[in-house]
Amino acid sequence: xxxxxSTSIDDQELLEAARGGDEDAFRRLVxxxxxxxxxxxxxxxxxxxxxxxxxxxxxxxxxxxLSGLRDRGSLRAWLYRxxxxxxxxxxxxxxxxxxxxxYGPASDPDDGVGEPLVETVWIEPYPDETLELEDxxxxxxxxxxxxxxxxxxxxxxxxxxxxxxxxxxxxxxVLGFSAREVAETLETTxxxxxxxxxxxxATVDTRLPERSQQATLRSLGDDGLREVVDxxxxxxxxxxxxxxxxxxxxxxxxxxxxxxxxxxxxEALRGFLAGGPLSGDWRWRHVxxxxxxxxxxxxxxxNDEAQAYLAFxxxxxxxxxxxxxxxxxxxxxxTERPDREAYARFPEQPIAPQVHEATFANFGLPERLD
Numbered sequence: 001x002x003x004x005x006s007t008s009i010d011d012q013e014l015l016e017a018a019r020g021g022d023e024d025a026f027r028r029l030v031x032x033x034x035x036x037x038x039x040x041x042x043x044x045x046x047x048x049x050x051x052x053x054x055x056x057x058x059x060x061x062x063x064x065x066l067s068g069l070r071d072r073g074s075l076r077a078w079l080y081r082x083x084x085x086x087x088x089x090x091x092x093x094x095x096x097x098x099x100x101x102x103y104g105p106a107s108d109p110d111d112g113v114g115e116p117l118v119e120t121v122w123i124e125p126y127p128d129e130t131l132e133l134e135d136x137x138x139x140x141x142x143x144x145x146x147x148x149x150x151x152x153x154x155x156x157x158x159x160x161x162x163x164x165x166x167x168x169x170x171x172x173x174v175l176g177f178s179a180r181e182v183a184e185t186l187e188t189t190x191x192x193x194x195x196x197x198x199x200x201x202a203t204v205d206t207r208l209p210e211r212s213q214q215a216t217l218r219s220l221g222d223d224g225l226r227e228v229v230d231x232x233x234x235x236x237x238x239x240x241x242x243x244x245x246x247x248x249x250x251x252x253x254x255x256x257x258x259x260x261x262x263x264x265x266x267e268a269l270r271g272f273l274a275g276g277p278l279s280g281d282w283r284w285r286h287v288x289x290x291x292x293x294x295x296x297x298x299x300x301x302x303n304d305e306a307q308a309y310l311a312f313x314x315x316x317x318x319x320x321x322x323x324x325x326x327x328x329x330x331x332x333x334x335t336e337r338p339d340r341e342a343y344a345r346f347p348e349q350p351i352a353p354q355v356h357e358a359t360f361a362n363f364g365l366p367e368r369l370d
Contacts, residue, residue, distance in 0.1 A: 015075075019066045026063055033076055037083050039126075039133055039150065043170050044087035046097040046123040046155050048362055049354070058086040080175070081185040084167050091163040097123045099156050099328060100255040106264040109271035113343050116258035116335040123159070123257075125291040125316055125330055126150045127362045133293075139176025147293035148212045149174040152316060152328060155292065157207035161200050168193055169200040209320075213294050216319045228322050229295055233286060241273045249325045256313070256329045258355070259343060282347050285309045289363050291316045298360060299329070300369050301347040309369040312347050314359040332356040 017025035037058070041051035062082050069078050098121060107114065126133075128150055138146055148154060149170070158166050164186060171177045171185065172193070179190045179197075186193070217225060228247065235243030245266050254269055255262035263272045277284070283302035290296055296316045300309035311332055318326035333349040342349055351367070360367065 015066075015069065023063075026066070029075060030059060030062065030079065033079055035131055035133065036138070037079060038131060039128075039146070040080065040083055040170065040175070041087055042126055043149055043155065043158060043174065044084070044166060045090060046159055047120075048124050048126060048358055050090060050094075054086050054090050055083065058083040061086065077177070077181055077185075080171070080177070084171065084185055088163050088167060091166075095121055096159045097121055098159055099123055099152065100257055100260055100262040101253060101264075102156060102159075103260055106253070106268065107261045109263060109268055109275060112340060113256070113259055113276065113346070114261040115340055115343055117260050122330075123152065123155055124358045125152070125296070125314060125328075125363075126155075126293075127291065127364075128293055129290050130362060130364055137176070138174060141172075141176035141178070143173040145212070145214055146174070148214045151213045151293045152318065152326075153208055154204075154212075157204045160207060161203055165196045165200040165203075168196040169204065172197050173201075211320075213318065216321070217295075220319070220322065224322065225295060225319075228319065228324070229288060229297070229317070232317075232324060233288075233297065236278070236284065236286075239278050239280065241270055241278055244273060244278070245270055247324055249320050249323045252323075252325050252327070254327045254329070256331055256346075258331060258335050259346075276344075281345075283309075285369055287365060287369075289314075289365065291363065294318060298363070298365050303348075306368065307370075311351065311356060311360045311365065311367050314363065314365075330355075330359045332359045 014025050014029055018029055034055070038051055038055050041054040041058070042048060045051050045054060058079070062079060065082070069075060103121070128147055133150065134146055136145060144154070158169070161169065167186060168182055171182045172179065179193045182193045183190045220228065232244065232247040235247060248266070248269065250266055251264065252266070252269060253262055253264045254272060263269055285300045287298040288295070289298055291314060294316050296314055298311065299313045299315055301312040303310045313329040313331045315327050315329045317324050318328070331346060332351055332355045333346050334352040337343070337349060356367065
């Protein structure tokens with residue numbers, strides 16, 4: 001009892017020091033919560049870059065508003081309240097982020113890859129391992145696992161919710177806050193929170209697959225996952241289009257943000273692969289990583305001028321059993337060229353630094369492989 005009481009006193013003294021203007025004391029107060037707050041901002045905004053900006057803004061608001069913190073024990077809930085409302089402000093100033101399948105219908109490979117969307121509308125992959133997101137549930141009352149709640153399908157589904165419904169669902173179902181705590185955060189009533197949660201659940205449930213990627217990965221196990229990924233990569237390295245298609249589900253999709261173009265189904269994917277990445281015009285290398293709680297392949301393309309393989313696309317794989325049901329290839333190339341032919345030969349275009357940060361640097365991946 002004595003040591004616990006001493007720790008409590010130390011915590012309170014830390015808070016008082018922060019209130020007195022001690023920046024180091026403030027940093028020590030908030031640092032244990034920084035990772036989970038960053039993940040929360042990402043779930044709200046679907047962008048690592050936006051999440052970092054929102055978190056910095058939220059921490060600045062917290063520093064300036066320390067007088068509003070009642071005691072050390074309520075720090076976590078208080079920080080979530082500030083971070084949530086900061087994200088709501090951001091959402092009010094910019095369009096929602098989506099995946100290509102949410103933006104428009106599937107394309108015909110005979111029409112070419114089309115042109116990118118220059119404006120920032122795409123969901124970004126989340127470096128959950130780099131940022132050390134924990135496994136399991138954030139609280140006993142949570143409905144979704146922490147990694148499940150940053151999977152691409154879940155993140156995309158959240159973006160279809162009105163901002164306050166999104167906040168309610170994340171705070172209640174991912175973080176396990178009570179309806180009363182969420183009502184305090186959003187300055188509304190418990191009845192309004194419960195009503196918003198009911199509507200949010202209905203929307204999200206219609207957009208999520210029957211099985212999360214976390215459940216699929218557990219059912220496969222490490223050996224099963226390795227077999228799927230190795231089979232896909234082996235076929236890709238051999239330029240074996242039929243072998244690649246054999247590793248996909250019949251209705252698999254392949255999307256390539258920032259291109260709005262995406263392809264669905266075996267025949268369309270055969271045409272895309274034959275006329276694009278497996279045409280024989282490019283040589284590839286890959287690095288296996290994880291992104292958004294899912295297996296991912298960082299693809300590098302040979303560049304004659306650099307005499308090296310340069311980072312090109314982070315391909316996040318979505319699995320359905322022992323097959324791949326979706327590939328989302330986050331390309332890091334510049335979108336400044338005005339002609340369609342530039343995007344038909346996207347690997348030859350220059351790297352876009354900010355996109356490269358979101359697709360490679362955030363995952364600790366190098367820009368080139370020699």
